[in-house]
Amino acid sequence: MKPPVKRKRTFQRRKVCVFCADSAMKIDYKDVKTLNHFVTERGKILPRRISGNCARHQRDITQAIKKARNIALLAFSVVAS
Amino acid sequence: MRRYETIFIANPDLPEEDQNALQEKVRSLVASFKGEIVKLEDWGLRKLSYAIRKSSRGRYFLVDYLADSPALVRELERTLRLHDGVLKFLTVKTNPEVTKDQVQELKAASQAEKAPRVDERPSAPEPVPAPPEAEKPAAGGEEK
Numbered sequence: 001m002k003p004p005v006k007r008k009r010t011f012q013r014r015k016v017c018v019f020c021a022d023s024a025m026k027i028d029y030k031d032v033k034t035l036n037h038f039v040t041e042r043g044k045i046l047p048r049r050i051s052g053n054c055a056r057h058q059r060d061i062t063q064a065i066k067k068a069r070n071i072a073l074l075a076f077s078v079v080a081s
Numbered sequence: 082m083r084r085y086e087t088i089f090i091a092n093p094d095l096p097e098e099d100q101n102a103l104q105e106k107v108r109s110l111v112a113s114f115k116g117e118i119v120k121l122e123d124w125g126l127r128k129l130s131y132a133i134r135k136s137s138r139g140r141y142f143l144v145d146y147l148a149d150s151p152a153l154v155r156e157l158e159r160t161l162r163l164h165d166g167v168l169k170f171l172t173v174k175t176n177p178e179v180t181k182d183q184v185q186e187l188k189a190a191s192q193a194e195k196a197p198r199v200d201e202r203p204s205a206p207e208p209v210p211a212p213p214e215a216e217k218p219a220a221g222g223e224e225k
Contacts, residue, residue, distance in 0.1 A: 029173070030088075030143070067171065069130070070169075070171050071088050071090065071169060071170075071171040072090065072129040072130045072131055072133060072169065075130035075131055076130075076131060
């Protein structure tokens with residue numbers, strides 16, 4: 001008899017770091033278009049569990065975003081309208 | 082030699098000749114420290130992601146250069162800091178160790194670039210990318 005075990009099924013697809021998958025992609029703080037993929041619409045940096053980046057590339061992205069913010073290419077925070 | 086990259090934002094209200102004078106100043110400064118400019122780009126007028134000194138837009142310049150000593154960077158930053166028309170600047174070291182061969186290569190490249198160029202500026206990026214997942218407010222890229 002099989003017990004009706006109820007397990008919470010969370011569907012999780014293992015995300016692969018886009019920068020590892022495509023080595024042609026470079027992380028550059030001047031490249032706003034790419035960096036925009038890694039911030040929320042509020043301007044926060046997306047966490048790794050969402051972006052799926054590996055540790056190294058997440059760190060690089062974080063550094064790049066912070067540089068871009070410094071020179072006003074990205075916003076520190078976007079105020080909700 | 083080390084390779085650096087400095088972005089500075091000039092006040093858009095600055096008259097054109099002052100903008101040019103600023104560029105010239107940077108050039109001569111780098112030359113006086115025996116540095117080498119790889120490229121000096123004018124990104125043109127861009128919207129700032131946040132207001133700097135009450136200005137919501139700024140004219141971006143990117144200087145990519147080689148320097149023997151950090152003294153050049155110090156002096157360049159000092160000059161920019163003192164210049165009233167500069168809203169903000171950022172210097173990044175892109176290569177801490179440029180070998181002699183690479184220096185020659187870059188020099189050749191910059192010479193080659195210098196000849197045919199008549200101050201064309203790179204077209205402003207991002208003509209509204211239209212991301213499907215959510216409406217992303219003006220987080221940075223758009224022109225005007």
